[in-house]
Amino acid sequence: MLIDELVTTSAAVAATRSRLAKIDALAELLRRLEPDEIAPAVGFLVGRPRQGRVGVGWRGLSAAVETTEAAASPSITVAELDAALDRIAGAAGTGSSGERARELRELLARATEGEQHLIAGVLLGEVRTGALAGVLADAVARAADRPAEVVRRAAMLSGDLGETARVALTGAAGELEAIGLVVGRAVQPMLAATAGTPSAAIEQTGEASVEFKLDGARIQVHRAGDEVRVFTRNLADITHRVPEVVEVVRGLPVDRVILDGETLSLGEDGAPRPFQETMSRFGAENAREAVLHPWFFDVLHVDGRDLIDEPLAARLAELERIAPGHCIPGEVTADADIAERVSREALAAGHEGVVVKSIDSPYAAGRRGASWIKVKPVLSYDLVVLACEWGSGRRTGLLSNLHLGALDPTGEFGEPGGYVMVGKTFKGLTDELLRWQTEHFPEIEVRRTANTVFVAPVTVVEIAIDGVQRSSRYPGGIALRFARVKRYRDDKGPAEADTIQTLRGLLRG
Structure with missing residues (x-):
């Protein structure tokens, strides 16, 4: 199959707001793929090629596109694009940058303008269909005539929608249903919704485990x-960077286990160090100044027994048995007063707040629902930087005021999978962050005006707000109230940003 067919289908999906029409278009495409094309094609559609990051950044890609004339007609097949990414990813040693650049130029020279846009999205992880992975999973189910819930579960537990699609479309009977947890293969983590107070969270969950929310990774x-x-929350393997975590887990009285938790650095007084110090260990190959301590809040598998479908109460009992010294502090209660007290204790200890988890809930890999609810004293959301304005006064010459966007997965307010601007802020920016912004954003610049640098929507920033208000200024109909920067989230990708629908939901409060 030519990748031009992926381009055409992606355009059709983006052009309609009908979920059924999206599913039909994608399912029809999937049925036409050869068996060995399925996994690569799905990876291209969601912006996650099987090679992962191949060493091509925004600047190198922009230079290659600007100096390469697009082809007049399509000729690149799915298999050829997959092979080209293999070669680019495999370039190593002296001269590897030049080799990657040459391979990229040769690939782009064979691509039409539409195909060049698709290739750029694949390389940067910014294919718009990527925000519609749930729709694509339903399309796999439609194309293979399999139950959608079975396909979604297999994709979540395998962490690989492409391989799940291949099995669904070509596998033997029962092969898809047999996909489950595999020790050593990362799975999508369960996610939490947000509430304003512990009492409000308890009201939603009933009896719950009220646990400290650590300011870690x-x-x-x-x-x-x-x-x-x-693995990180994005399923990147960082084993070699966290030897102290490895040592702790090797010391547990188990042979096979999958644990979910947080890690962070502590000061000499036992209080948590800033989040940036923890993340510096994730980003550096040899940094050892900050020692990381692991805390676990869930266990998915123990010695041949999968636990994800068992209630949280059973999982916590098993966690306490195998890792009693490394469990995140918390209490099980249905009493709002106790939940509030635990929250105060967490804040007094220097942590972010609490997570309130229904004691009966299973582990829903890859899902964000009402079973887990995080509570912080100030609302904070992960948004994407769309642009940055040049500062004035003492900030002259520095990029300062951020344009902030929320994810719009369904295209309710614009392009499906795009970002809807919800406000601006320069508050909370330290001198260090101002310098970093000024160096970073021109590297991912897409265009600029006299006062503003517009950037690729790939940088996630955590923004604290006091709420939202109705506004006709922005297309989503809301504006942030008293927005200020908490930190940049190097551990999160733009597809994990909070949605415009989540922010609009605050209006009801």
């Missing part, structure tokens, strides 16, 4: 015998 740890692997 999410980790998923797998152990099989002496082999331990540690």
Whole structure:
């Protein structure tokens, strides 16, 4: 199949707001793929090629596109694009940058303008269909005539929608249903909704485990015998960067286990150090100044027994048995007063707040629902930087005021999978962040005016707000109230940003 057919189908999906029409278009495409094309094509559609990051950034890609004339007619097949990414990813050693640039130019020279846009999106993880992975999973179910829930579960537990699609469309009877947890293979983490107070959260969940919300980095740890692997929330393998976490898990009284938790640095007084110090360990290959301590709040598998479908109460009992010294503090209660007290204790200890989890809830991999609810004293949301304005006064010469966008997965207020501007802010920016912004944003610039640098929507920033208000200024109909920067989230991708629908939901409050 030519990748031009992916371009055409992606355009058709983006042009309609009908979920059924999107599913039909994608299912029809999937049925025409050859068996060995299925996994690569799905990876291209969701912006996650099987090669992962191949060493091509925005600047190198922009330079290649600007100096390469697009082809007049399509000729690149799915298999050829997959092979080209293999070669680009495999370039190593002296001269590898030049080799990657040459391969990229040769690929782009064979691509039409539409295909060039698709290739750019694949390389940067910014294919618009990527925000519609749920729709694509339903399309796989439609094309394969399989139950949608079975396809979604297999994709969540395997962490690979492309391979799930291949099995669904070509596998033997029962093969799709047999996909489950595999120790050593990362799964999508369960996510939490947001509430304003612990009392409000308890009202939604009923009896719950009210746990400290640590200001750390999410980790998923797998152990099989002496082999331990540690993954981030984005499923990146960082085992070699966190030897102290590996050592702790090797010391647990189990042979095979999958744990979910957080890790962070502590000061000499036992209080948590700033989030940036924890993240510096994730981003550096050899940094050892900050020692990381792991805390676990869930267990998905223990010694041959999958626990994801068991209630949280059973999972917590098992976690306490195998890792009693590394469980996140918390209490099980249905009493709002107790939940409020635990929240005050968490804040007094220097943590962010609490997470309130229904004691009866299973582990819903990859889902954000009402079973887990995070509560912070100030509302905060993960948004995407769309542009940055040049500062004035003492900030002259520095990029300062951020344009902030929320994800619009359904296209209710614009392009499906695009970002809807919801406000601006320069508050909370330290001198260090101002310098960083001024260096970083021109590297991902897409265009500029006299006062503003518009950037690729790939940078996630955590913004604290006091709420939202109705506004006709922005297309989503709302504006942030008293927005200020908390931190940049290097551990999150733009597809994980909070949605415009979530922010609009605050109006009801």
